[in-house]
Amino acid sequence: LVSRQPLLACRAFPRILAALATMAKKVSFPEFDVTCKNGPVEGAYLIQLPCFGDSRGWFKELYNNTKPHYAVDKDPSHKKTLTFPQISLSDSMRGVMRGMHCSPYGKLVSVITGKLFDVVVDLRPSSPTYKNWQGAWLSADQHRQVYVPPGCGHGFIAIEDHSMIMYKQEGPFNGATENDLNMFDEDIGIEWPLQELGFSESDLVISEKDRNAPKLATRKSEPEESHNVDYLVFGATGYLGENVVKYLEKGGYKYAISYARVEDRHSVIAELMAKTPRYVICAAGIAGKPNIDWCETHREETIRANIAGQLIIAEACAERGIHCTLFGTGSLYCYDDEHPMGSGKGYPEDAEPNFTGNFYVRMRIELEKLLENFTNVLNLRIVYPISDDMHPKMVVSKLLKYPKIMSVPTSFTVVDDLFPLIPKMAEKGMTGPVNFTNPGVVDHDTILTIFRDTVDPSCSWELAEPGSGKRPNCELDTTKMTSEFPEIPHVKDAVRAVFERVKANGTYLKAEEPEKKRARTNE
Numbered sequence: 129l130v131s132r133q134p135l136l137a138c139r140a141f142p143r144i145l146a147a148l149a150t151m152a153k154k155v156s157f158p159e160f161d162v163t164c165k166n167g168p169v170e171g172a173y174l175i176q177l178p179c180f181g182d183s184r185g186w187f188k189e190l191y192n193n194t195k196p197h198y199a200v201d202k203d204p205s206h207k208k209t210l211t212f213p214q215i216s217l218s219d220s221m222r223g224v225m226r227g228m229h230c231s232p233y234g235k236l237v238s239v240i241t242g243k244l245f246d247v248v249v250d251l252r253p254s255s256p257t258y259k260n261w262q263g264a265w266l267s268a269d270q271h272r273q274v275y276v277p278p279g280c281g282h283g284f285i286a287i288e289d290h291s292m293i294m295y296k297q298e299g300p301f302n303g304a305t306e307n308d309l310n311m312f313d314e315d316i317g318i319e320w321p322l323q324e325l326g327f328s329e330s331d332l333v334i335s336e337k338d339r340n341a342p343k344l345a346t347r348k349s350e351p352e353e354s355h356n357v358d359y360l361v362f363g364a365t366g367y368l369g370e371n372v373v374k375y376l377e378k379g380g381y382k383y384a385i386s387y388a389r390v391e392d393r394h395s396v397i398a399e400l401m402a403k404t405p406r407y408v409i410c411a412a413g414i415a416g417k418p419n420i421d422w423c424e425t426h427r428e429e430t431i432r433a434n435i436a437g438q439l440i441i442a443e444a445c446a447e448r449g450i451h452c453t454l455f456g457t458g459s460l461y462c463y464d465d466e467h468p469m470g471s472g473k474g475y476p477e478d479a480e481p482n483f484t485g486n487f488y489v490r491m492r493i494e495l496e497k498l499l500e501n502f503t504n505v506l507n508l509r510i511v512y513p514i515s516d517d518m519h520p521k522m523v524v525s526k527l528l529k530y531p532k533i534m535s536v537p538t539s540f541t542v543v544d545d546l547f548p549l550i551p552k553m554a555e556k557g558m559t560g561p562v563n564f565t566n567p568g569v570v571d572h573d574t575i576l577t578i579f580r581d582t583v584d585p586s587c588s589w590e591l592a593e594p595g596s597g598k599r600p601n602c603e604l605d606t607t608k609m610t611s612e613f614p615e616i617p618h619v620k621d622a623v624r625a626v627f628e629r630v631k632a633n634g635t636y637l638k639a640e641e642p643e644k645k646r647a648r649t650n651e
Contacts, residue, residue, distance in 0.1 A: 158272075162263035162319065169250045170257040171277035174264050179271045188271055190238055191296060212236075212296040213398035220244070220286035220293075224333045225320075227283015228309040228341070233299030233401060235276040242291025243267035244284045245325075247318055251309060251344075252279040259344070261318050281309045283318075285332075287325060299401035302356075308341040315344045359383040359551065360405035362390055362441060363412025367521040368455055368513065368543075372411050375548045390437030396444050407554040409453045410441045420488040427487060434488075435495050442502045451504055451554050457492045458509035458539060458563055459483065459600035467602060469537060474605035477509075477561045483600045496561060506553060508564040511604065514575075514622075515543035516629040518636055524579060527572055532592040535573035538601040539565040542622040544629070549613055556612065563604035566619035575623055582627040583636050 160174050179188040191212075217240070220226065230251050237246060249261040266272055266284075276282045278298070311318065311334075322328075359376055363369040364385040376383045384403050388395035390412045400408070414433040416422030423430040438454055445452035460481035463469045481493050499505050512523040519525060523540070527533055541564055553562070573591060580587040610616055617625070630636050 160262040160264045162321075164261045164317065164319075166260050167257060169248050169260050169262050169277070169280060170255055171275075172248045172250075172262060172280060173275040174262075175273040175275065177271045177273060190273070190294075191236060212298060213402055214297040214300045216295045216297060216301075218293050218295070220284075220291045221333065222286055222289050222291075223327060223331045224286045224291075225283065225311060226335075226338060227311050228281030228318075229283065230279065230281040230307045230309060231297070231299065231301075232278055232305050233297055234278045235282060235298070236296040237266070237274045237276060237282065238294045238296075239266045239268050239270075239272075240292040240294055241268050242286065242288040244286045244288075244291050244293070245321055246274050246284045247282070247320075248274060248276050249281040249283075249309065249316055249318065251281050251307070252277075255279075259316055261316060263318070283311055285320060285322075285325070285327075302404070305404075307347065308338070309347055310341045310343045311338065313343040356402075356404050357382050357384040358406050359554075360386055360399065360403045360408050362386045362388065362396075362408070362410040366411060366413075367519050368510070369411035370519075371515060371517075371543050371547050372409050372550065376551065379548060379551060381551055390441050391432045393440045393444065396440055400444055400448055400450065405450060407451045407453070407551070408441065408445050409550060409554070410438065411455050412437060412441075413455060416488065420486055423488040423491075424486065430487065430491055434491050435498070438495055439498060442499060442505050446502055446504045449504070451506070451557065451559075452502075453506045453508060453550060453554055454499070456496065456507045456509050456561065457489065458511035458541075458565060458604050459489055460493060460509070461602040461604070462598045462600055463602050472603070474539070474563075474603040476605040477563055477608060483598060485598055485600070489600065499561075503559060506559050507561045508550070509561055509604070510541045511539050511565050513541045513543050514626055516626045516633065516635060518630060524575060527576060527589075528579075528587065530589070532590045533572045533576070534592050534594050534599075535571040536594060536599065536601040537569040537571045537603070539563070539569055539604040539606075540619050540623070541565050542617075542619065542626060544626060545616055545622050546609075549609075549616075553612070558612070562608050563606050564609065565604050565606055566616055566622045567606045567610055568618045568620060569603045570620045570623060574620065578620075578624050579627050582624065583631045 158174055158176050160168065160172075177188050177190070179186050181187070218226070220242075227247065228249055228251075244266055245263055246266045247261055247263045250257045250259060252258060264272065264274060266274065274282075284293070309316070311320070322332075358381050361369060361372055361376070361383060364373050365387075373383065373385065384405070386396075386399045386403070388399050390396060390410060412433065414423065414426075414430055416426075416430075442452055442454065460483055461467070461475045461479065462483045464482060467473050467475060481489075484490050484493065496507065499507055513521075514524055515522050545566060546564055573589075576587060576589055606616070616622075
């Protein structure tokens, strides 16, 4: 927590310490009632919950996600917090046996009514406690829970009629990823207390599926890989996100849109577990309203969205082996003596940024440093995007509003050329920062001249003298992109092609509608 979200952690640290101190007094982790001779199951816990009672009855918390690792882990350094996209109930009559059900997600098991003997078995081949099992007596009046780690089997025998169990699941059920085990596998040797409970074999009620579950020798070692979608897109409602979805759809890719806020780690993880994507594309972030100057006075919001949220996506994907594409900025540089204007010498991805003129860019630089630690992340450096939809946030739409413009040659991202390549880049396994721009440079005056000549002859503007301060105008080296995709056109040719499509499609007329009305339509 401290290393991944330092700003938030500093503020929350006193509350975390207080919560840990309270928990140390109230939540305990007794030993399982029965443990196999080889020892316990790593990561499985029997949890004794505090219960507050009087003559009226009692009250207890089954789980509280504001308390780090509450009722989940003995070790405070783990700080494990769960999220439960699915909560399920089962009701079993006396003598019913269920199990051993193995899921790729963890489960927190509580008894609501009745009584049962509950078992956890380690079915993770890479685990140091592989094939070990543990059992515990659970009942409604004991106020105990069992945490079943991902990849472990879980089963029980009901001792009383209407023994009801609540499962808080760290992931949604997906039959294709379940990998069950026979409850009576001799290789595991679970010691079910049948004689102690007075059960004969004929008393047991077992489903055909559970009775015929494979034994360890014939069981598949790992659940089959199952993906509901190829791509999961975060931030799909913004300008860049809309274009991501547009080109995924044109390419025939199977995708889903997430409406989770990237700052909400619980929701992000729940989405990943529910959609099980092969790849994630995150177009979420804040660039300010009406421009990046907004970030100067809204620093906390900028940090949450552009640093904390991006790291949450990157980490959650890394934990699940998912390739992740994030959108950064290429406005990290300005012309200097080594990269003079007109030289054709662009900044490569490993060049040290030399522009830190605003808070937005400084935070993007910090994010890039942190992302160096993730091997699953592709960071696309976008600069002044241009697209044929004439979106209000597109750079040309903005230029057309100003009577005077400054004109300095710089790199641009032509969305219609580059965004169709995003899934191809993900599938190639490309990672690290990439200058996501067309080759070459073009200036604003040239762009508007092409626009006037191609789309609107009435378009006019005046040139303003560039200010004395540094501005993030430069040429980026696109070798990393063009070596993989040599067909990417030079930026000037790409801009001309954009405006030819604008003219042919009539999208400029649509863009002349009042901006507020257009914004409502896009929503």
